[in-house]
Amino acid sequence: xxxxxxxxxxxxxxxxxxxxxxxxxxxxxxxxxxxxxxxxxxxxxxxxxxxxxxxxxxxxxxxxxxxxxxxxxxxxxxxxxxxxxxxxxxxxxxxxxxxxxxxxxxxxxxxxxxxxxxxxxxxxxxxxxxxxxxxxxxxxxxxxxxxxxxxxxxxxxxxxxxxxxxxxxxxxxxxxxxxxxxxxxxxxxxxxxxxxxxxxxxxxxxxxxxxxxxxxxxxxxxxxxxxxxxxxxxxxxxxxxxxxxxx
Amino acid sequence: xxxxxxxxxxxxxxxxxxxxxxxxxxxxxxxxxxxxxxxxxxxxxxxxxxxxxxxxxxxxxxxxxxxxxxxxxxxxxxxxxxxxxxxxxxxxxxxxxxxxxxxxxxxxxxxxxxxxxxxxxxxxxxxxxxxxxxxxxxxxxxxxxxxxxx
Numbered sequence: 001x002x003x004x005x006x007x008x009x010x011x012x013x014x015x016x017x018x019x020x021x022x023x024x025x026x027x028x029x030x031x032x033x034x035x036x037x038x039x040x041x042x043x044x045x046x047x048x049x050x051x052x053x054x055x056x057x058x059x060x061x062x063x064x065x066x067x068x069x070x071x072x073x074x075x076x077x078x079x080x081x082x083x084x085x086x087x088x089x090x091x092x093x094x095x096x097x098x099x100x101x102x103x104x105x106x107x108x109x110x111x112x113x114x115x116x117x118x119x120x121x122x123x124x125x126x127x128x129x130x131x132x133x134x135x136x137x138x139x140x141x142x143x144x145x146x147x148x149x150x151x152x153x154x155x156x157x158x159x160x161x162x163x164x165x166x167x168x169x170x171x172x173x174x175x176x177x178x179x180x181x182x183x184x185x186x187x188x189x190x191x192x193x194x195x196x197x198x199x200x201x202x203x204x205x206x207x208x209x210x211x212x213x214x215x216x217x218x219x220x221x222x223x224x225x226x227x228x229x230x231x232x233x234x235x236x237x238x239x240x241x242x243x244x245x246x247x
Numbered sequence: 248x249x250x251x252x253x254x255x256x257x258x259x260x261x262x263x264x265x266x267x268x269x270x271x272x273x274x275x276x277x278x279x280x281x282x283x284x285x286x287x288x289x290x291x292x293x294x295x296x297x298x299x300x301x302x303x304x305x306x307x308x309x310x311x312x313x314x315x316x317x318x319x320x321x322x323x324x325x326x327x328x329x330x331x332x333x334x335x336x337x338x339x340x341x342x343x344x345x346x347x348x349x350x351x352x353x354x355x356x357x358x359x360x361x362x363x364x365x366x367x368x369x370x371x372x373x374x375x376x377x378x379x380x381x382x383x384x385x386x387x388x389x390x391x392x393x394x395x396x397x
Contacts, residue, residue: 119301121381122310122378122379122381122383123378181312181381182299183297183299184297184299184310184312184381185312214314215314215315215380216314216315218312218314218380219294219314219315219341220346222286222294222295222296222297222312223286225297226286226297
């Protein structure tokens with residue numbers, strides 16, 4: 001199925017870069033965080049994803065067409081975002097293609113940012129960030145740096161496939177999940193995820209502008225959040241609440 | 248040539264398939280009935296907030312995301328026994344221009360939505376709070392009658 005997905009490169013792609021994934025998910029945490037990083041680092045659009053499995057959508061920015069699922073890049077960083085909820089039926093081939101492409105570009109590490117739904121999120125001022133890694137060495141590194149490790153449980157959605165495909169291909173991958181609203185855009189959770197990112201990478205980004213624009217982001221992100229929620233239901237995202245069975 | 252003997256499907260497998268098909272059909276019906284309309288209304292100058300309903304054994308919890316809201320202007324009204332209306336004025340008017348959209352004209356000054364409650368509730372005992380721009384409405388469920396265990 002991954003042959004049904006193409007990545008069209010528009011500019012030279014940096015090699016041995018860090019690749020961020022910020023795809024629509026719970027609270028749009030990854031999308032908000034990665035979009036903010038792209039804007040703060042002033043990254044260029046270097047490639048985009050094309051597939052018949054994706055809806056026939058084009059996004060107009062300043063009158064010019066852009067694919068909703070795009071890849072940005074700079075010196076040593078690549079970032080994939082989607083301005084459109086990825087249909088549940090397309091998520092496997094899209095993630096497989098992104099992982100194969102990352103491997104072909106000798107990406108050093110894939111870092112996927114997302115949200116972890118919390119029922120009483122509105123009562124929590126400072127959301128916690130949990131992480132998972134594709135191999136034991138990375139997990140030990142995260143543990144040593146004092147990050148909260150997600151030890152048991154289910155992961156559903158783009159991050160789950162990033163982990164699975166990167167582990168299969170022996171590609172280093174880390175998933176950062178910030179406690180967030182399930183179906184409301186959560187810029188505060190995105191901000192804590194970015195701050196946590198600074199503990200494991202050289203990306204030190206000031207999140208004050210993101211927090212200032214929080215209400216505006218919540219207002220703008222309503223429609224994509226609504227459509228993402230529908231796709232998450234198709235992906236059975238609620239499985240993350242299930243208790244795992246280990247005998 | 249090898250023939251794998253096809254396993255006879257049990258009635259439970261068939262029922263499970265029917266249930267899955269029905270769920271998919273129901274989801275598609277709900278989507279087609281509710282999704283394909285804009286999240287804004289020019290006539291009432293309002294935006295539809297993101298809204299969610301949780302049903303627990305004791306209560307129904309309705310939440311809504313109300314950014315840019317003036318807390319004092321939030322109004323929650325029970326319309327009949329199964330419909331809740333939420334309205335809140337925004338701190339400032341928002342125009343299509345603010346979203347970079349220049350091919351539409353219109354301004355929005357409030358959030359407005361109606362949410363249907365799926366189980367019987369006691370609207371007169373409704374409790375409403377607003378935290379970090381998230382509105383929370385708690386509605387106790389109506390109790391039925393108890394059946395004694397013999």
